[in-house]
Amino acid sequence: MPNGWKAAALAVLLSAGLTACTYGAPSAETATAKPTVKPTAGPTVADSFGNVDFYTTVSGDSLAGVAGSFHLSERKLDEFNLLQPGDPLPPGTKLRLIPAPGPMLGAKGTATTDPNGIATSYVIEPNDTLGGITYRFGITEEQLAEANKVPYTYEKGNTYFVRAGNNIRLQKNPVDSRSGAGKTVYNPFGQGVFYTTVDGDSFDSIGYKFRSTTAQLMLYNPSLVADKPIPAGSKLRLIPGDLKIEGAQGTFTADADGIPLTYTTAAGDTERQVSFRFGVSEQANLESANRPLTGTNRVWYDFTDLPSGELTPGQTISLALDKPIHK
Template identity: 65%
Template sequence: MKSDPAEQTTADNLAGLKVLDSFGNVDFYTTAAGDTLAKVAAAFELSETKLAGFNKLPAGAPVRQGTKLRLIPPSGPVAGARGAAATDANGIPLSYVVADLDTLDGIAYRFGITEDQLAEANKVPYVHEQGNVYFLHPGRTIALQKKPVDPRSGKGQATSNSFGHAIYYTTVDGDSLDSLGYKFRRTTAQLLEYNPGLSVGSPLPAGTKVTLMPGEATVDGARGTFSRNADGVPLTYTTAAGDTERQVAFRFNLEPAELSAANRPKTAGPRTWYEFTSVPDGELAAGQTISLSGAKPITK
C-alpha cells in the first residue's frame, strides 16, 4: 500500500532551522519537537544510516530537540576529494584546494553540491568537458559557493543565436560581472576580454549591451572573419589558416554538432560539406565561407 503523499515528510514541512548554502542546498538542520533521524533523513532524501554516519550517531538513535544535524559528509578528506577546504562561520564550504587523484564526483559529494553547481560557482561553461581542463589540477583553489549578488540582477534581455545560446545581454540595475558570470557561465576574465569597455570595479549601468561570446575577440584556431545580421547575431564565417572546428564553434557560442548542422551536405555521406586539412585534429581548410546559423544553413 502506498503512503499518502500528504503524510510524506519533506524538507519544506520540517519546522527546524535550516542552514543553506548559496545554491539553496541545506547543509545543516536543527531538530524541532517530534523530529527523528528517520524523519529528517527522509525529508532530505538521505538514508538514515548515512545521516547517522555524518553525525557519528548510531542508526535509530533518538535526537533531542535543538540538535544540529550535519547533512553533508563530515569535514575532512574522502575518496576523490582529499584536499583542504575552507568554511564560513556556519560550516558552509567556501573553497577547496584540489589534491592528486581527486574526481569531480568526489568533490561534489564531499561538499553537498552538484557538479553543475560546482561549475556555476566557478563560472565554467561545461563541467564535464572542463573537468580535467579546469578543476582537476592538484594545488588549484576552486570556489564551492557563489558570491552574493543583487537580487535585481539577471532580469535583462538576452539575445540568442539560432540554436538558443545567449550571445548578448542587456543589463538592468543590479547587474555585475559576478552576476552575469554565474548566470551565463563566463569568468570575469572572459567578460573583460569579450567587452574591452568593461573593467573590474566599475558599475554596469542599466542598458549596457554585454557580449557573451568571443565574437570580435579572435581566438587561437578561429581567426577568420564573420558576417552578422542587424541584431549582431553571427550568420557566416570565413575560415583562416589554422582554424579548427571546435574553436570556431567556441568563438560563436556553438557546439561543433550545431556548426555541422548549419552546413549540411545535400547528399548522404559526410556529416558536413566543409573541408578539412586534418580530419583527426579538426583543422579546417582556409578560405571557406560556412554558416553559423541553423536558420540560414548552407547546403552543398
C-alpha cells in the same frame, strides 16, 4: 593574446558535452540537491544554492523523522554525523545533512569553509572525480558549473575542470535581486550573444547567468572596468565575436541584430575555436549547419588536419542553424 586567456578559452571551449561521472559511494538519495523548503521545525543552514547542509533539532524530533524530511536514510544520517543506531537525539543537536568533513574517495582535497560550516572552495587532488566532489559537498554538477562561471564541468574522455591543483569555487556570491532581468539576444543555437543590463546587474550576476568570467566579460567589452559598477542599459557582448582568438582568426558576417551568420576560415583555424568564438554551444551544432548533400562525411567543409580539427583556409561556413549551408 595572453597565455592565461588562451588557456581559459580552451578550458571553457573544451568542456562542452557534459556527461555523467560515476562515483562509488553516492546513492540516489544524494544525487540531487536537497530541498530548499524547511520541512521540520528546527533551524537550518543552507548554502548559496539553497541546499540545506545543517539542521538543528527541536523537541519531538527523531532520527527517522529528520532523515525522512530531508530525503536521507537513517543510515546516511548516522554516517554523516558519526552516530550509532539508537543514539539519542536531544533538542539543539546540529546534524549534518551532507557527508562528514574531510577527505573521501573521489574527493581527497582540502576545502575552505565559512563561519557557518559551508564549504566555499576546494583544491582538487589527483584521482578526484566530479561525482566525488559533488557528493562530498552536497551540490549538483550544474551548481558547481555556475559557481565557477563555466558552461560545464566535464567532457567525455577529457577532464579539464576536474584536474589536480585546480582551486574551484563551491559557492556563488550574493547578487542583487533586481539583476538578470535585462534583454538577451540569442543565436540560433540558444547561446546568448548580447545582454542589455538593468539596475542591480554586476560581473557576478552576469557571469553566473551566462557562464562568463569577469576576465572574459572585460575582454569582450573593453569599456568595462573590473572595480566599477556596470551602468544599466549597457549592451554587453557575451561571446568573443569581433575578437579574433587563437584558432579562429577569420572574418564573419552578421545579421542586423549582430548575430553571426557565416564565417570564412583562416590558416590555423580549428572547429572547436570557431565554435567557441561564435557561441556555437556544441560542435554538433556546427555540423548540423554544414551537412553535406551527398556522401557519408559529417560536414562538407575540408580539413588540413582532421585529428586536430584544423580547417582548410578560405572556406565560408554557416554559423546559423536557420541558415545552413549544404554542399
